[in-house]
Amino acid sequence: MVVDIKENVSLKSYSTMRLGGQARWLAEAYEENDIPNLVEWAKHQNVPFMVIGSGSNIVWRDEGFNGLIIVNKILGKQILSEDEAGATVHIASGEIWDDAVGWTVEKGLSGIEFLSLIPGTAGAAPVQNIGAYGAELSNILTEVGVYDDETNAFGSIIASQCGFDYRTSRFKQADKGRFIITNITLKLSKKSPGPPFYDSLKNYLNEHKISEFNSKVIRNAVINIRSSKLPDPAEIANNGSFFTNPFVEQSQFDSLKQKYPEIKGWPAKDGKIKLAAGWLVEQAGFKGVHDDETGISTWPTQALVLVNEHAKTTADLLSFKQKIVDKVREMFGITLEQEPELLP
Ligand SMILES: Cc1cc2nc3c(=O)[nH]c(=O)nc-3n(C[C@H](O)[C@H](O)[C@H](O)COP(=O)(O)OP(=O)(O)OC[C@H]3O[C@@H](n4cnc5c(N)ncnc54)[C@H](O)[C@@H]3O)c2cc1C
Structure with missing residues (x-):
């Protein structure tokens, strides 16, 4: 196997809270096919494995993890189909979520601009069904591409089978650890977003006398509100x-x-x-x-x-x-x- 597997790595750099013990092994996956190889390696060593993104929703225990951490770095974004109403987009799970949001907005698409500036990767977004400003990923997600540790095969799960609810999904509950998310598919619209807006967003738009809405305007508003209210995890743990x-x-x-x-x-x-x-x-x-x-x-x-x-x-x-x-x-x-x- 060509993937580099490091030993005894501090997990502090793999949580935005910057606390926790060590991982016995850690490797970065850059391609989908790295996943089955790394899973097989962990099974061969008889140790558990865990896939993570940016660690923005993880607190590591001081005891650390006596197994293999797989850091997801699988990149790629593409429009699968498009018509006058909207587009279906495919985003690889290691993409930084906010980069993906920015990319869809640049393409004039609407649907995830309310979820701008949420830290982390696209692959972790379905795990807790990320949400903000009255929007949730599950509103526009159609499919999740996975590697299934039970069947040792790649496959896909349609949204209605993902068990989405408020800040949760089957990936966080009943099937925790079973599926490694490799990509997500979203159905986005070319129609501009419109009111009613979530209170703090509505107030911001009123204060700034913004009355014409499109996904770029909403993304900028959300970024400004979030930056004024929340600490940047790159600077503050x-x-x-x-x-x-x-x-x-x-x-x-x-x-x-x-x-x-x-x-x-x-x-x-x-x-x-x-x-x-x-x-x-x-x-x-x-x-x-x-x-x-x-x-x-x-x-x-x-x-x-x-x-x-x-x-x-x-x-x-x-x-x-x-x-x-x-x-x-x-x-x-x-x-x-x-x-x-x-x-x-
Ligand atoms: C400043 C700040 C603001 C935030 N604001 C919001 C917010 O507004 N709304 C919101 O919903 N969340 C918010 N979050 C939480 C966080 O951004 C999200 O939960 C995000 O989706 C986590 O992404 P990650 O890549 O960092 O995941 P990680 O923290 O690395 O992982 C989270 C979980 O997902 C699992 N996982 C990760 N990748 C995969 C994969 N490819 N396949 C299977 N399982 C995987 C991990 O094992 C772990 O269980 C915020 C966090 C911070 C620090």
């Missing part, structure tokens, strides 16, 4: 939102509303109400906090983002996280769920 937004029953929301009249909720699936995790964290007293004990802080303009200022270990991060979880539970009776995966 963080995993974006550290908790997912919780869903509660209407009755629980009603009683919370009595106690906290300013609490906001949005109607969601199955009669549930979606709450803003960031608001709960702020109310629990964690806005702009610098915790000297653990070296973790919360980002001043978005308390949901935990920042590694000078933490030494993942244990530090988890201990700070627990302070937030405990306080939110005590105040609101809600247990926040961590969004970035703790691996392995």
Whole structure:
């Protein structure tokens, strides 16, 4: 095999939180065919393997990973078909997601501009069904190309079989670790995006007196909003939102509303109400906090983002996280769920 397999590699550079132990082995895959070769190599050594992208949704345990990490670098973007209504595009899984978004917008296509500037690779996007500003990948994804570790074969899974839901999919749940995503297919439109827009986007567009919309305008607006609110993981160690937004029953929301009249909720699936995790964290007293004990802080303009200022270990991060979880539970009776995966 021609792929270079390195030994005892620090995983800090493979998580945007920059914490964690070592990988016993690590290799970069540049072509689809590197995948079965590396999987076979790991099986031959009798060790587990794991495929990752940019590590923007991963927190590595201090113990590290006694197996093979495969870093996905498979590149390629192409338009598969096009007519006056839109185009179907194929994106290889190692492409940087935001590069792919920029490419589709340059081609005058609409559908993923709301998901601009989300860090990471295209192949990880279906894993947690990335979403922002009221849009979700599952709205425009038609197919996921995979290498199936059970059948040792390449294949594809249509969107309706991906088990997509809020920030999740079968790739994160029932079939975690089984499929290595090699490409995604998206159906995009040539029609310009239009209102209603998500509140913060609507406010930005109003403030900037923007009333003519196309995918480029929306992409620029989303990039400007995100850059003003969120730390750039290339410069500041963080995993974006550290908790997912919780869903509660209407009755629980009603009683919370009595106690906290300013609490906001949005109607969601199955009669549930979606709450803003960031608001709960702020109310629990964690806005702009610098915790000297653990070296973790919360980002001043978005308390949901935990920042590694000078933490030494993942244990530090988890201990700070627990302070937030405990306080939110005590105040609101809600247990926040961590969004970035703790691996392995
Ligand atoms: C500043 C910041 C802002 C963010 N904002 C958002 C946001 O608005 N919305 C949102 O949804 N997310 C957001 N995220 C989270 C993150 O960007 C996404 O989850 C992204 O899709 C992760 O991509 P990645 O390549 O870094 O995946 P990684 O972190 O490397 O991997 C994530 C998971 O996917 C698996 N995986 C990765 N590649 C593959 C593959 N090819 N095949 C199978 N499994 C694979 C990994 O094993 C792991 O389980 C944000 C993160 C940061 C740091």
